[in-house]
Amino acid sequence: MLKVSVIIPTYGKPIFLNDAIISVLNQTLKNIELIIVDDNNPDTEVRQLTEKIVQKHTSLDQRITYIKHNKNKNGAVARNTGIAVAKGSYISFLDSDDQYLNDRLQKCYDIAESSNESIAGVYTGCEFRRNGKRYKVHKEVFDGKFIKETLACTFMFSTGSNIFVRRNIIEELNGFDEKFLRHQDYEFLVRLFQKYSLKAITEVLVIKNNENFNLPNVQKMISIKKQYLSKFKYVIQGLSQKEQNYIYKHNYISIAEQALKIKQYELAKEYYTKVKEFGPLSFKSKSRKCLIHLLNYIKLNEKFLL
Numbered sequence: 001m002l003k004v005s006v007i008i009p010t011y012g013k014p015i016f017l018n019d020a021i022i023s024v025l026n027q028t029l030k031n032i033e034l035i036i037v038d039d040n041n042p043d044t045e046v047r048q049l050t051e052k053i054v055q056k057h058t059s060l061d062q063r064i065t066y067i068k069h070n071k072n073k074n075g076a077v078a079r080n081t082g083i084a085v086a087k088g089s090y091i092s093f094l095d096s097d098d099q100y101l102n103d104r105l106q107k108c109y110d111i112a113e114s115s116n117e118s119i120a121g122v123y124t125g126c127e128f129r130r131n132g133k134r135y136k137v138h139k140e141v142f143d144g145k146f147i148k149e150t151l152a153c154t155f156m157f158s159t160g161s162n163i164f165v166r167r168n169i170i171e172e173l174n175g176f177d178e179k180f181l182r183h184q185d186y187e188f189l190v191r192l193f194q195k196y197s198l199k200a201i202t203e204v205l206v207i208k209n210n211e212n213f214n215l216p217n218v219q220k221m222i223s224i225k226k227q228y229l230s231k232f233k234y235v236i237q238g239l240s241q242k243e244q245n246y247i248y249k250h251n252y253i254s255i256a257e258q259a260l261k262i263k264q265y266e267l268a269k270e271y272y273t274k275v276k277e278f279g280p281l282s283f284k285s286k287s288r289k290c291l292i293h294l295l296n297y298i299k300l301n302e303k304f305l306l
Contacts, residue, residue, distance in 0.1 A: 003031045004105050005088030005167070009078030010096035011039040014050045016209050021057050021064075023099035023207075029106040034061075035086060037078040038068040076176035076184040083167075083175050090121065091167050097209045098161040104205035108164040111199050120196035121165035124205040126158035131211075141200035145193040148243045150186055151232060152250040157198075159208045160185040169196060177231075182224040190232055218259045218267060225251050249278035 006024050010017055024034045036054055040047040047068070058064045067081055083091060090112060092105060108122040125139035138158055149155035157163070163185065173191050176184050192198075229236070229251060236244055256271035 002033055002088040003029065003109055004090045004092055004164075005033050005035060005082070005086035006092045006094055006105070007035045007037065007079060007082030007086065008094045008096050009037045009039055009075050009082065010050055011046075011072065011075065011078070013046055014053050014096060015211075016097040016099070017050065018053050018056075019099050020094055020096050021053070023102075024094065025057065025061055025063070026102050027100065027105045028103045029109060032105060033063050033065065033086070033088060035065045035067065035082040037081045038066070039072055039075065039078040040069075041072050042068070042070065074178065074181055076178045076180055079184070080175040080178065083170055086167060089167055090164060091170055092164040094161045095159060097211065098159055099207040099209075100161075101205045101207070105164075107201055107203070107205060111201060112164070112166065115199055118197055119199050120169045120192050121163070122199045122201060123157045123162045123164065124201040125203050126162060126206045126208055127204045128158070128208045128210050130209075137204060139202050139204060141202055143197065143200050145197050147190060147193045147235065148239065148246060150189045150193060151229075151236060152247045153183070153186055153254060154250050155186075155189065157185070157189070159206060161208065162206050163188075165192070180224075180227065182220075183228045187228065187231065190235065194235070218255065218262060218264060221255055221258050225255060245278040249275050252278070 008017075008020055008024070021034065021036070024032070038047065038050050038054070040050060051068075054064070054066050058066055065085065067085070069078065069081070079093060090109060092108065094100065104124065108124065111122050112119065123141060125137070125141055127134055128136040128138070138156055141156070146155045169192070173188065175188075177187050180187050229248070236247055239247075252271050252274045256268045256275060259265075259268035259271060
């Protein structure tokens with residue numbers, strides 16, 4: 001029986017796809033399969049580019065299955081498409097712009113196999129790169145359940161490429177919620193942590209190429225947060241008031257900071273004010289709120305400053 005199925009959903013320009021594929025095929029664990037799910041629309045340039053890259057590898061390695069959607073469906077659907085045909089005892093997800101270190105699957109498999117049934121899977125440390133250069137390393141990962149942190153979107157699993165889970169548990173959870181266009185990973189992990197835990201490996205075994213190609217605008221972000229918090233309202237209400245405050249505070253902070261980045265200062269101010277309903281602002285957030293007041297003052301008075 002296959003040990004691990006790796007699923008790569010791909011959409012858009014396949015800038016890092018070749019490197020992602022190579023990082024899977026070069027794993028020290030050989031008893032694996034690679035399922036690539038192409039979520040691009042047919043008859044597009046990106047579909048053609050993706051096909052060329054994938055076909056170069058399928059001609060050399062029979063472990064690869066290439067599935068092409070007949071239209072763009074979204075990342076959650078693409079993952080579920082891969083899950084439906086996966087044969088491995090474990091499923092490991094890899095975004096098409098990320099990479100594995102060569103021994104990642106072997107180390108995750110060994111830890112998972114030696115764990116009891118309350119352990120759903122494994123996650124590891126991660127290296128973040130931008131423009132090909134490392135700018136951050138995160139190795140402070142811990143065993144356990146992280147419902148509060150996941151609901152607050154502060155659980156540092158780093159990337160969807162860091163999810164390595166028993167296939168039977170993914171099937172039990174019915175895979176990913178296809179209504180979610182964003183936060184699919186967090187949504188899945190909340191449901192996982194309601195019953196299971198993850199084991200942590202404090203080594204960097206995943207590389208995240210964080211180029212921010214496809215970040216949501218702030219209005220979409222607000223919609224995403226509402227969808228996410230609404231779905232799990234019943235979970236949040238079962239937590240302590242302190243935990244509830246932590247969850248809402250951090251979700252609103254992320255909206256405020258995104259609004260600030262795109263210079264929507266009034267919206268940023270509105271959400272920083274919401275944050276204060278759930279606890280004091282950090283020094284960083286206070287500084288940013290002061291900056292908003294200063295920028296608004298300059299904007300209101302710019303005709304007098306010319």
